[in-house]
Amino acid sequence: MRRETSESSFLQSTLGNPNYYVYINTLVKKIIFNDQKEAVGVDVDTAGSQYTISARKEVILAAGAFGSPQLLQVSGVGPAELLNGLDIPVLSDLKGVGKNMQDHILFGISHAIHGPSASSLSDPVYFAEQLRLFNEEARGVLSSPGVDVIGWERLPSSSLKSMSNASVGVLETEYSADWPDVEYLPGPSFLGDQNVTVAPNDGQNYASLAPILIKPRSRGTVTITSADAAVHPDIDPAFLTDQVDIEVAVAAFKRARDFWNTDAMKSFSEAPEAYPGDEVQTDEDIATIIRKSYNTVWHASCTCAMGKPDDENAVVDTQGRVYGVKNLRVVDASAFPFLPPGHPIATICESLPSFSPH
Template structure:
């Protein structure tokens, strides 16, 4: 009898601790109260599927209202536990996003379908499987889209709240900005920024500048200026036409990554009753007889259970798994649902279609200034960098590897090489929409015969006006089976033409910089347009900016989303 009473009491205690609470009505707060209990069917006002960049931001904002109960479903855990300082230290930020990256607990391990435009290669595509999502794996660079991009978006969706002036206020609300620490960076670096792009009351996402600017950076700025790309005051005022120092998502106190988990989620934990279900996979969205979403079937370990939503289910599972979850739940193209024997809730032909992603490739140079490539070749350099980071939060490991970025529409000399068809397609974009993004990366894999103290730099480019379209689809009703991802990069003739001209601009800018000793990859033997294109097809890689896969009514909407993504 006593044993039965004990079990009943423990059951009631588990149920009580799992219910949403108003933190303003409690004296203390248990850490465990921020997490839902696996196996318990619970109803919340809002269920958010995906604890990534957007999901945690939405969750924190909703949870600011103490009258609402909110829960987040996330398949991963905490990257600080599952990947240690590789996700936290800026200088290690390429650990999980390169093709050579090892299998990881914080990444989904996606691989694309064979890419026709990339010589039928299958490419690793990094996606964060962790609280914070891809904001826990990316290169921590932060910039905002242009005024014209938001004007276009507002026109397409018929909602003027998307105009720049309105969105700008939310940008400022979400970010806490710290000016550059020139005592640690050094006075020789000229870092311009627009203070009006930020609010003193903003937060919780931390924005700052790395406490170490790579020695080649002033020379690369000189190269951009000589190539006709002018300096501008930062990248966050609605203008992307020139070059500027990169603002980074780094907490300046500790010089560690500021992700949606360390900012929005941790804020929600201390101030709201938000519930999180980590290591929990969403299996299916549930609907009532009127086709209203009522909840989500989820799995945590051996437990399968239901989290119900009295108001809304918000799908924020990324460009690949959002359409996957919709399709397995009965929302998607008719042929896909039929092929997988899924009863249709709503036939939407655009789900999983219209995938936009940017063509991205990197030219490697040996340079005459110190770069972080020595972290790969020189143990003494790496040990000294680690010590400096720990002792003073400065030095090479505080650098995300990209100190400045350039943006432009191709200049007239290069536009003359484009076909009339390509020019017409580019003209459809807003006048302030850049076509090319130049990204000097101060770390590159050296050749096999490199000396430990040799220095290499990767000069990358992203095409911001991609005209190729990809897809995401399924061949299983089980969300634990990876979706079929086909970005379909570089199949459009216009993308090929623009890519060749962007490659030529890289060589031009690098040549003007005065730091190049030699071009390592591809090397100077690659000169003709045909050879350049072949090299790009064989060497291009993802920049991980997939978007627009859940939109079905407007081609232009996909265009806008392409520039809004972050590195």
């Protein structure tokens, strides 16, 4: 038995293609344009050796929600004010490059439980046996991906009652009726404060239920501080800076707590609540705990957002072509116009109408 991965599904079938070559340990430093603002190649660095790779047709950018806006900015495509401040010649003044960053975040409630969970893997004897079971019989704790089921819902009226009228109005009028408000992700371990990496080593088995904000309104930024692509950009995700996000997060937290308090959940969980604890009750205290303990779900996107030509924040058109220049496309999650309420694992390049890999 083997699980499908990106490597087994896409890479292996491509390795034999004569037009496929991977430059390993190589950093793209800059996109090269000619006098007609056509992308004609990239400057790269491999272990200190710098050279140019030329493009016959187009340059296809897929450096991710952080790398793609960075490469555009250091190459002269982005907010003119930013580029001028770094003495980068402006090829296309696109205010939206590096703006509009969106991501999903999660936070959770943990309980000790009756029965085994991934917490038991901290026992080296138990871990060794589970490793043997997986390698020899494809079963045991390690045969689980860690999350066996997930769920989504629109918050019920009982949850909306604790939110402001303004926030409820946003949820009810600014999104499609089939968009859920929250995702719930169960996990077979202690979640707790995700800024603290050490889980309790007390011999207990733990499980967690984590709400996820899946239609965030907070917007972050990716901003270069140097014309050198080797210098990491400033990344400000600006999580929980929008009041609607905070209110939805608090409502989702209380909703997850309600799930833990059902008879079905009580049958295998132990009281009291292990994290954050029963003493956390007010909306203010819950919001404080969420701000302290949340983590990303690694769905960063929208920093080179797709949009219409008259949208000042748009970076690419519906075919991924970068506005203001030619022969340059962005085909990763940074090109999303907005972050969908789910897990964006599919390759966006296969969805672009006229795009076919060259």
